[in-house]
Amino acid sequence: xxxxxxxxxxxxxxxxxxxxxxxxxxxxxxxxxxxxxxxxxxxxxxxxxxxxxxxxxxxxxxxxxxxxxxxxxxxxxxxxxxxxxxxxxxxxxxxxxxxxxxxxxxxxxxx
Amino acid sequence: xxxxxxxxxxxxxxxxxxxxxxxxxxxxxxxxxxxxxxxxxxxxxxxxxxxxxxxxxxxxxxxxxxxxxxxxxxxxxxxxxxxxxxxxxxxxxxxxxxxxxxxxxxxxxxx
DNA sequence: CGAATACTGTGCCATAAGGCTAAGTATCGC
DNA sequence: GCGATACTTAGCCTTATGGCACAGTATTCG
Numbered sequence: 001x002x003x004x005x006x007x008x009x010x011x012x013x014x015x016x017x018x019x020x021x022x023x024x025x026x027x028x029x030x031x032x033x034x035x036x037x038x039x040x041x042x043x044x045x046x047x048x049x050x051x052x053x054x055x056x057x058x059x060x061x062x063x064x065x066x067x068x069x070x071x072x073x074x075x076x077x078x079x080x081x082x083x084x085x086x087x088x089x090x091x092x093x094x095x096x097x098x099x100x101x102x103x104x105x106x107x108x109x110x111x
Numbered sequence: 112x113x114x115x116x117x118x119x120x121x122x123x124x125x126x127x128x129x130x131x132x133x134x135x136x137x138x139x140x141x142x143x144x145x146x147x148x149x150x151x152x153x154x155x156x157x158x159x160x161x162x163x164x165x166x167x168x169x170x171x172x173x174x175x176x177x178x179x180x181x182x183x184x185x186x187x188x189x190x191x192x193x194x195x196x197x198x199x200x201x202x203x204x205x206x207x208x209x210x211x212x213x214x215x216x217x218x219x220x221x222x
Numbered sequence: 223c224g225a226a227t228a229c230t231g232t233g234c235c236a237t238a239a240g241g242c243t244a245a246g247t248a249t250c251g252c
Numbered sequence: 253g254c255g256a257t258a259c260t261t262a263g264c265c266t267t268a269t270g271g272c273a274c275a276g277t278a279t280t281c282g
Contacts, residue, residue, distance in 0.1 A: 005129070012127035016120055017270085021196075028203035035228060045229070047271050054269095068228045068279045079200065085132075086194060092139035093187065128240085146258060156259070158241050165239095179249045179258045 010058035011081050019043075020051050020060075027061060027074035034063075034070045121169035122192050130154075131162050135171060138185035145174075145181045 014020055019041055026032060026040070038048040052072060055061045059078045063070050125131055130152055137143060137151070149159040163183060166172045170189045174181050 008132065009127055009129060012123050012132075015196075016123035016127050018116070018120060019270095021119065021123075025200065025203060028200055029207050033228085038229095043270090044272065046231085046273085049230075050270070065229085068277095070229070074204070076204065079197065082193060083197060086190065086197075089136065089139055089190065092136060093185070096140050130240095144258085149259095154240090155242065157243085157261085160260075161240070176259085179247095181259070 005081075007059070007081055008085055011060065011078060014055055014058040014060050015082070017051065017054075019048075020055055023051065023055060023072075024060060024074060024079075027072055031071050031073040034072060037072065116192075118170070118192055119196055122171065122189060125166055125169040125171050126193070128162065128165075130159075131166055131171075134162065134166060134183075135185060135190075138172060138183055142182050142184040145183060148183065 015024070022041075023037060026037060034049065034052055035045075037052075038045055041048055052061070052063065052070075055072075056063050060075060061072050062075050063072045065071075126135070133152075134148060137148060145160065145163055146156075148163075149156055152159055163172070163174065163181075166183075167174055171186055172183050173186050174183045176182075
């Protein structure tokens with residue numbers, strides 16, 4: 001029941017950017033170097049590195065430098081936080097005593 | 112396989128804020144008016160309304176005004192987008208030919 | 223050793239996010 | 253109708269975000 005979780009803030013923030021989501025996707029296939037990853041995105045390396053750092057800071061990836069190459073790997077366990085949150089949501093709304101949602105958005109209402 | 116999805120951007124952005132996540136949680140129990148919702152948060156009404164608008168703009172809630180009261184209701188179907196994205200992630204990493212993750216973060220690496 | 227490679231660090235910039243106050247509008251209840 | 257209620261609009265402020273260029277450091281290769 002951890003409501004105001006900073007961890008969730010971080011994970012959702014990290015996943016709110018399309019570049020970062022794509023990095024997560026690619027790393028799902030296996031570890032990759034920063035350079036190899038960056039090559040697929042239309043931005044400069046320093047800009048791309050910010051995304052890498054954001055992902056790492058929020059625990060979604062792990063990185064390590066060997067020689068001059070930094071390799072990134074996905075941390076699948078962190079994505080589980082999202083799963084958990086969704087599961088709790090479902091728990092909440094399944095708990096309500098079958099209130100039959102009479103509420104309907106009024107079609108007249110525009111603004 | 113919609114990668115760069117604006118819908119996902121919106122949903123994740125909306126959920127990245129603890130106030131908005133809590134609103135989603137509370138609405139999980141059933142519809143509520145803006146005023147009733149706002150009363151539980153330590154901020155002014157105008158500030159709170161911004162969150163309501165963000166949630167609505169990103170499709171996570173539906174709102175309608177009756178008289179002087181605006182009622183909010185959760186749109187559970189939008190949360191399914193997150194579920195779907197997670198499911199696709201799992202599909203991606205399960206597809207890799209059991210690459211045994213030899214990659215280990217080098218303990219020497221600090222910066 | 224010297225050039226190329228692969229980041230890394232710094233600083234700048236524009237826009238967006240999240241909060242506030244103050245004032246305005248629209249209902250509702252007496 | 254008049255005051256209270258429930259938003260709503262407008263404008264301001266500060267910080268965060270995401271991108272850039274340019275210069276620097278550390279490895280690797282020939």
